[in-house]
Amino acid sequence: MDIDAILGTTKPVAASIPRKSAIYVWGYNQSGQTGRKEKDDQLRIPKQLPPQLFGCPAGLNTRWLDIACGREHTAAIASDGLLFTWGANEFGQLGDGTEERRKHPKKVKQLESEFVKSVACGAHCSACIAEPRENDGTVSTGRLWVWGQNQGSNLPRLFWGAFEPNTTIKQVSCGAVHVVALSEDGLLQAWGYNEQGQLGRGVTCEGLQGARIISSYAKFLDEAPELVKITRVSCGEYHTAAISDKGEVYTWGLGNMGQLGHTSLQYGDKELIPRRVVSLDSIFIKDAACGGVHTCALTQEGALYAWGGGQSGQLGLGPDTGLFSCIPNDSRTFFRNIPVLVVPKGVQLVACGHSHTLICMRDGRIHGWGYNSYGQAANEKSTYAWYPSPVDWYVLFLVEESST
Helix, strand or coil, X not given: CCHHHHHCCCCCCCCCCCCCCCEEEEEECCCCCCCCCCCCCEEEEEEEECHHHHCCCCCCCCCEEEEEECCCEEEEEECCCCEEEEEXXXXXXXXXXXXXXXXXXXXXXXXXXXXXXXXXXXXXXXXXXXXXXXXXXXXCCCEEEEEECCCCEEEEEECCCCCCCCCCEEEEEECCCEEEEEXXXXXXXXXXXXXXXXXXXXXXXXXXXXXXXECCEECCCCCCCECCCEEEEEECCCEEEEEECCCCEEEXXXXXXXXXXXXCCCECCEXXXXXXXXXXXXXXXXXXXECCCEEEEEECCCCXXXXXXXXXXXXXXXXXXXXXXXXXXCCCCCEEEEEEXXXXXXXEEEEECCCEEEEEECCCCEEEEEECCCCCCCCCCCCEEEEEEECCCCCCCCCCCCCC
């Protein structure tokens, strides 16, 4: 199917549209993660969350700095640096000191003295990067706070892990049971569970593991691993992907569905240290996003590549390569272990849920594909959205270029 027929022709951005943002929510709502108090367990058409829901008069906090979704909870950062959370809370992932779910946004009081800059949600935990509002220059401008399952508290706590105190944290990403943080110097540290090798330590191990810096990256299988400077990181359910300063993609952890992007694996169905995805050589990748069993990579030119499990349509390649076969010895492919080009141009942002994918085009339009039983991937009422499908609502708010 022709991609232009799917996505349509890119429209020029109107300069008169104001530079502001709003939060729209859609999809599964069993735990109130959409922030709306309706009893419906799904929201198929995106709805805006009004500023008043956050205790803000209309017209204030008209910009949102970041937003993240966990398995059944959500977090968002307002323009004044306050963090709001809502949804499931059985492991304290909302950071309010309780384990009671909440169907409406509420600011995280423990972080009111911090200006929160970015936030990440795992299955049952949360993490954010923040700077003290009163900083005399001696304190890091990017401090890591963690809370929820396996993080030692249901209130946000300052966490340095294996990094030196006062290290500036650039990014954090959360998986199902592991977390990876990236320092400004390009170092990664990982902690959590490691049964699938998702911590990148060269071994698997049982039980909760403390933080350790990842120092070995396999550029070539016939050469000794070396240290690589990392610029971006993303955690899937039980695998991890990172981007080097040279635009290379490294993946590790569980690869049973092809989510690591390698033609073969070194340790059964796993890679235990970060390994370069050689099929993307000569392509400069700027960002990656991991789902449950699939991975996406975005180039500087706006091309999107995907690989891994596609049984729910999360690769966007159609039903022929996305059907899981339960017939013994059936040769039909239900996953791709080599990256394939899905969208050739125009993609600005990519995000992955467990079994669906969303992209924002450079003109501000959103498309999704994959598992769609609750409307999380597309407007259409279908269990699966096999190809990129529009996610439409009555107002379009532009996503600003990442450089602004």
